[in-house]
Amino acid sequence: MKKRFITLFFTLISVNINCCDPEDLDKPSDLEKAKSCDGKVCDLRGAYLRKADLRGMDLSRVNLEGANLNYTNLSDAKLRNLKGADLFEANLYQADLYGANLSRANLKRAFLVGAYLSGADLSDAYLWQARLSSAFLSGSNLERANLREANLERATLSRSNLNGADLAFANLHSADLSYAKLNSANLRDANLTNADLNSAVLYATKLESANLQGADLTYAWINGKQRLPVDPW
Structure with missing residues (x-):
């Protein structure tokens, strides 16, 4: 019994000694x-940066x-590659995300105003309850x-x-959706009052209970038919 205890004791010591690479202790x-990557090329794939303050940094x-x-x-920060990143409730106020890769990113309740x-x-991003008022998304891919x-x-x-x-219950009041593609999109119960849908394409789009009061649908394509200025809604 004593021999087994001694063997176990030294085994645990050995495991404890070898559990970590000494070099890892010096790694930042x-x-x-991230703080040292301002304006530099860095690989931070899978990095843990929860609640970090990276505002105004150039992480492009x-x-x-x-x-x-x-x-x-990440307010006022410049970012480009966030594919599959978890940005739950992140602050991206007025962030520069021009041409950024945010496919499959989690942006639930993220603050993206401006x-x-x-x-x-x-594409395939999760933006449930995201705050995107006055955001610039022209030419973006939200498929x-x-x-x-x-x-x-x-x-x-636009475009x-x-x-x-899925835009169900979304607030698109006064949004610019001109020339946008909304095929098979879900706009049920969405608020589209005063929205600009000029020349937008809506085929098989779900519009049940959507509020389109004051919306501009001039030249919009709805289920294969273009709506001309004289056409009633």
Whole structure:
């Protein structure tokens, strides 16, 4: 019994000694790495940056694919690669996300007011209850994105791809959706009052209970038929 105890004791000591690479102890944390990446090329894939303060930083050359950015302050930051990143309730106020890769990213309840997302890839992104009022999304790819209950008031979505997107209960009051593609999109119960849908394409689009009061549908294509200026709604 005593021999077994001694053997077990030294085994545990051995495991404890060898559990960590001594070099790892000198490695900087993900936050320290991020802070040193301002304007530089860095690989921070899968980094843990929850609640970090990265406001105003130029991270346009940083790969943040799959990074944990929950509650992170990225206001006024410049970002490009956030594919599959977790940005739950992140602050992206007026962030520069021009042409950024945000496909499959989690942006649930994220604060994107005034953010610049023109040309960004947000395909399959999760934007439930995201705050996107006055955001610039012209030419962006939002195919199959979940935008349920999102606030897109006065957002610019001209020429964007919203095919298959879920916009149920979304607020699109005074939003610019001119020339946007909304094929098979879900706009049930959405608020589209005073929205600009000029020349937008809506085929097999769900519009049940949507509020279109004051919306401009001039030249919009609805189920294969173009609505001319003289056509009644």
